Amino acid sequence: MRPLLACIALVGCVAPAFGADYVVTQSGKAFSVAAVKAKVGDTISFRNEDPFVHNIFSLSDAQSFDLGTFAKGESRQVKLDKPGKIEVECAVHPEMRLVVEVAK
Amino acid sequence: MTRWRPLRDITLALASASALASSYETLPGKTPVARGAALFSKYCSLCHGAGGAGDGRAASVQNVPPANLTVSWRSREYKMQIVRDGGAAVGRSSSMPAWRDVLTDADIANVVDYVQTLNTENRR
Numbered sequence: 001m002r003p004l005l006a007c008i009a010l011v012g013c014v015a016p017a018f019g020a021d022y023v024v025t026q027s028g029k030a031f032s033v034a035a036v037k038a039k040v041g042d043t044i045s046f047r048n049e050d051p052f053v054h055n056i057f058s059l060s061d062a063q064s065f066d067l068g069t070f071a072k073g074e075s076r077q078v079k080l081d082k083p084g085k086i087e088v089e090c091a092v093h094p095e096m097r098l099v100v101e102v103a104k
Numbered sequence: 105m106t107r108w109r110p111l112r113d114i115t116l117a118l119a120s121a122s123a124l125a126s127s128y129e130t131l132p133g134k135t136p137v138a139r140g141a142a143l144f145s146k147y148c149s150l151c152h153g154a155g156g157a158g159d160g161r162a163a164s165v166q167n168v169p170p171a172n173l174t175v176s177w178r179s180r181e182y183k184m185q186i187v188r189d190g191g192a193a194v195g196r197s198s199s200m201p202a203w204r205d206v207l208t209d210a211d212i213a214n215v216v217d218y219v220q221t222l223n224t225e226n227r228r
Contacts, residue, residue: 052205053190057165066165069190069201091150091162092201 021045021077024098026054026090031098038080039103047075055091062086062102140218143211147203156222168197173222183216 019041025032027049048054056067056076062084067076080102090096153159156173163170191200
């Protein structure tokens with residue numbers, strides 16, 4: 001129980017049966033955190049709390065993905081498959097950046 | 105003889121700086137195509153590429169390749185709609201965002217003005 005409480009306090013994550021789920025919100029054209037430290041098998045859920053669309057993608061060597069564009073109140077999730085550094089961007093708002101450090 | 109009025113002059117200088125900062129997106133004095141080119145570079149080239157050929161740095165992670173705008177035969181009205189309302193609104197890829205919350209109608213018109221110049225068919 002103690003690890004779960006610590007996880008929620010840090011970046012708003014919940015721990016499912018396999019790996020943690022980190023919840024990162026998009027509000028005011030910014031991610032709620034600048035960086036996330038996670039492990040392989042964890043997931044990150046991106047939740048749009050702005051009244052306009054956001055987009056999530058990464059072109060990083062460690063893991064590249066495109067979660068597409070989604071509206072206010074919607075979420076997209078990505079599972080972290082490999083260790084390394086992932087830079088997450090929003091195609092609609094180029095100034096938005098998030099770094100995810102994925103450990104083994 | 106003009107008397108120096110520090111407070112007024114500083115206020116005017118700050119107002120000028122503020123005007124410059126806030127007019128970055130609209131680039132007053134530039135042609136619509138030049139304004140569209142600046143906006144295209146900032147918001148569209150990521151997927152469509154600097155020259156509009158659909159080869160932007162984010163093209164590789166898209167399930168549906170971004171449109172090659174150098175060969176697009178679509179009308180100006182269609183382009184206005186897909187930029188404003190997004191790909192899903194016209195039955196195309198939802199990866200193309202609706203830009204109406206980011207760009208004004210005038211911005212979108214300028215972007216389309218620029219996109220029209222990318223079409224190699226139009227150059228012949």
